[in-house]
Amino acid sequence: MQSQPQKKKTHPLIERRPDGALYVVTGATRTGKTTWVARRVERCRRLLVWDAMGEWADQFHCHRVQSVFELAQAVKPGAPPRRLAFVTTVTPENFAAFCRLAWVFIRADMGSLVVEELADVTSPGKAPPYWGEIIRKGLRFGPDVYALTQRPSESDKTVMGNASVLHVHQMARDEDCRYMARELRVEPALIDGLLPYHWIERDRRTRELSNGIVTKRRPRA
Numbered sequence: 001m002q003s004q005p006q007k008k009k010t011h012p013l014i015e016r017r018p019d020g021a022l023y024v025v026t027g028a029t030r031t032g033k034t035t036w037v038a039r040r041v042e043r044c045r046r047l048l049v050w051d052a053m054g055e056w057a058d059q060f061h062c063h064r065v066q067s068v069f070e071l072a073q074a075v076k077p078g079a080p081p082r083r084l085a086f087v088t089t090v091t092p093e094n095f096a097a098f099c100r101l102a103w104v105f106i107r108a109d110m111g112s113l114v115v116e117e118l119a120d121v122t123s124p125g126k127a128p129p130y131w132g133e134i135i136r137k138g139l140r141f142g143p144d145v146y147a148l149t150q151r152p153s154e155s156d157k158t159v160m161g162n163a164s165v166l167h168v169h170q171m172a173r174d175e176d177c178r179y180m181a182r183e184l185r186v187e188p189a190l191i192d193g194l195l196p197y198h199w200i201e202r203d204r205r206t207r208e209l210s211n212g213i214v215t216k217r218r219p220r221a
Helices: 033-041 057-058 070-076 090-108 129-141 155-163 174-184 188-192
Strands: 020-028 045-049 063-065 083-086 114-115 146-147 166-171 200-202 208-213
Touching: 020 033, 020 155, 033 057, 033 114, 033 146, 033 166, 045 090, 063 070, 070 083, 070 090, 090 114, 090 129, 129 146, 129 155, 129 166, 166 174, 174 188, 174 200
Parallel strands: 020 146, 020 166, 045 083, 045 114, 063 083, 114 146
Antiparallel strands: 166 200, 200 208
16 A cells, blocks of 8 residues: 655744834934834734843833843743843844844744844944844744834945835934935935924835824833
């Protein structure tokens, strides 16, 4: 009797998931960038944040993690869902270690990833290797990735080129205002006229341009 071929099992790390999105969130300090992102992920049970200033650990209900070993244990497959903020010294080595573990995190299960102050850890050229892997190949695992920067013209071009959504708050420098106007395909005056906590964004997937205001309420626990 001819044996029946066995059905191949889908590995949980590569199971089919809806594509995620990459949000590039720009604006000067205290214009609402982090607050806007916090609203987006406030109900996310599985969250990982590059949090060099400790803001997410202190204000947005994330567990503070300060060692690579602890982070590795918290993001491995099978670990319980948690909201994690990696608080450490800002160095290329520490960011590379974070991104290597963020790659494990997004493959293990659905969740969201936030990187604060991207210009501190990348430059205007090609993205660093492990960060580049996430923003070029990681969205197929379903995460929403939020890359925040005060200085978009000094951040890596890979993230700008791969962004699903460009979200812009008030800019401090004319150079960055003109840079983001080109990316959004709008007149610079439209960005230059933004007030604190006001925003404009372009969804590259739909080409839709929209705007709004961030509320200042604190997210729920």
